[in-house]
Amino acid sequence: MNFTIEQEQESDGRWLAEVPELPGVLAYGTTSLEAMSKVEVLALRVIADRLEHNESRPLAINISIPVAA
Numbered sequence: 592m593n594f595t596i597e598q599e600q601e602s603d604g605r606w607l608a609e610v611p612e613l614p615g616v617l618a619y620g621t622t623s624l625e626a627m628s629k630v631e632v633l634a635l636r637v638i639a640d641r642l643e644h645n646e647s648r649p650l651a652i653n654i655s656i657p658v659a660a
Contacts, residue, residue, distance in 0.1 A: 593653045594634060596627050610634045 598608040600623070608626035609617035616634050620626030641647040 592651070596630055596634075598623055598626055613637055 592612070594610050594612050596608050596610055598606055600606050601619075604621075606620045606623045606626035607617060608620070608623075608630040610630060610633075613634055616630060616637055618626055618629035618633055620629055638647070
């Protein structure tokens, strides 16, 4: 399964990153990198929790981070 991290800067200057394939997996950071790092950790925790509680089967995963032009 592939996961994508999407990010945007809020009007107050904070960065928001989310993984659209995992509803509710989003995180704020003061920088783009901080937000992406936080959301990647959260996504891995959610996946691990689902596996631990037999809510998902093991899958090969890839997390891609789009590079800004």
